[in-house]
Amino acid sequence: MTTPPPPQYQQGGNPYGQPQPPQGGNPYGQPQPPQGADPFGQQGPQPYPQQGAQPGACTFCGGYPAVHATVRGHQGFLVIMRFLKLKANYCRSCGIATHRDMTTKTLWQGWWGIASFIITPVTLLINLGARGKFNKLPAPTGGWGPPRETGKPIFGRVGAYGILVPLIVIAAIVGVNALDKSASTAVVGDCMHRGSSSDTNPDLKVVSCTDATAQYKVLAVISGEYGDSEAETKCTAAAPDFRYAYTESGSGSDFLLCLKDK
Numbered sequence: 001m002t003t004p005p006p007p008q009y010q011q012g013g014n015p016y017g018q019p020q021p022p023q024g025g026n027p028y029g030q031p032q033p034p035q036g037a038d039p040f041g042q043q044g045p046q047p048y049p050q051q052g053a054q055p056g057a058c059t060f061c062g063g064y065p066a067v068h069a070t071v072r073g074h075q076g077f078l079v080i081m082r083f084l085k086l087k088a089n090y091c092r093s094c095g096i097a098t099h100r101d102m103t104t105k106t107l108w109q110g111w112w113g114i115a116s117f118i119i120t121p122v123t124l125l126i127n128l129g130a131r132g133k134f135n136k137l138p139a140p141t142g143g144w145g146p147p148r149e150t151g152k153p154i155f156g157r158v159g160a161y162g163i164l165v166p167l168i169v170i171a172a173i174v175g176v177n178a179l180d181k182s183a184s185t186a187v188v189g190d191c192m193h194r195g196s197s198s199d200t201n202p203d204l205k206v207v208s209c210t211d212a213t214a215q216y217k218v219l220a221v222i223s224g225e226y227g228d229s230e231a232e233t234k235c236t237a238a239a240p241d242f243r244y245a246y247t248e249s250g251s252g253s254d255f256l257l258c259l260k261d262k
Contacts, residue, residue, distance in 0.1 A: 058091035061147040063140025066091045069130040073102040074123045075109040076116025093147035095134030100154050103127055107154075108162025117166065181206045183246065184253055191262055192216045204246060209262070216244065220258035225249045231256050 058066040066089040073084035086098060103124060110120030140147050154160045183204040186192065191214035195203035207214050219239035226234060231245040235258035242258040 057089060058094050058140060058143060058147065059088035060094040061091060061140065061143040061145045063091040063094075063143030063147055065137055066140070067095070067133045067137065069095065069133050071095075071098045071102050071130050072123050072127055073106045073110075074116060074120050075106075076111060076113030076120070078113050081113055081116050081119070090130075090134060091140035091143070091147055092134055092137035093140055093150055095130070095137070096150045097148035099127060099131045099134065100151055100157075103154055104157045104159045108159040108165075111162065111165045111169075117169075121166075183248055183257060184255065186218050186221060186257060188218055188221060190218045192218065192257075192259065202246070204257075214262050216259040217262050218257055219260055220256075222256040222258070223254065224256065225254040226256050234258075 056066060057064055068087075068089050070085050070087040071090075072086075075082040075084065084102065086102070090098065106120060106123055110116055110123065151157075183192070183206070186204075186206050190206050191209035191211070192204045193207045193211070193213040193215055195205055204216075209217070219242050220235060222234050222238060226247055228245075228247075231247050234256055235242045235245045239258040239260075242260055244259040246257040246259060248255055248257075
């Protein structure tokens with residue numbers, strides 16, 4: 001009996017007789033995603049629309065109608081400060097949301113500096129113009145994405161109560177001045193009490209003219225530093241019926257009081 005010859009294998013073939021995948025294919029026979037696709041089947045991130053791609057549309061959601069406006073903010077850091085602004089096209093929702101966010105942050109971040117104490121209220125007033133534009137718009141439609149959530153009203157947010165900072169400061173200043181009854185606070189018509197018998201430091205205090213301790217009445221208040229003879233001359237010119245001249249200097253505010261008995 002003739003023995004058949006052994007099979008001839010093609011060069012580079014599989015000696016085990018398994019089918020070979022195409023060159024560059026998956027050796028496990030799983031379907032492959034298209035080139036450049038996510039191998040896990042997840043949808044890749046979508047590109048962020050470029051600003052100005054749709055003239056007249058909202059920069060943030062693509063909705064219509066939209067108005068061009070600038071929303072501003074301010075931050076004070078004692079000796080330095082930051083001016084913030086966001087210029088864009090705004091639909092009603094995105095505009096109101098931005099205004100509420102920037103205003104709330106300014107209300108608690110904007111007071112911490114001497115200049116900022118003035119700039120912050122100006123910034124808040126300027127933003128009212130932009131907010132007025134947003135309020136006139138109807139609800140947005142036709143955008144490539146949802147508009148921003150407007151969120152809570154400004155005074156429904158904790159940060160908005162930063163507006164109490166200037167009120168507290170002003171109240172403190174007024175309170176300190178109200179408690180200060182020193183001679184430096186005297187004005188024409190005030191009455192005064194002498195708390196010491198010393199001629200060099202009589203400790204004059206402003207008191208109510210109905211107070212039983214009132215001893216003198218202020219006829220004139222003159223700024224400047226004066227010697228005794230010059231003080232007499234100044235008071236004679238300003239209040240001829242004066243009886244006493246009181247001068248104070250070296251405390252940051254030099255002045256002369258022309259007094260008479262109450």
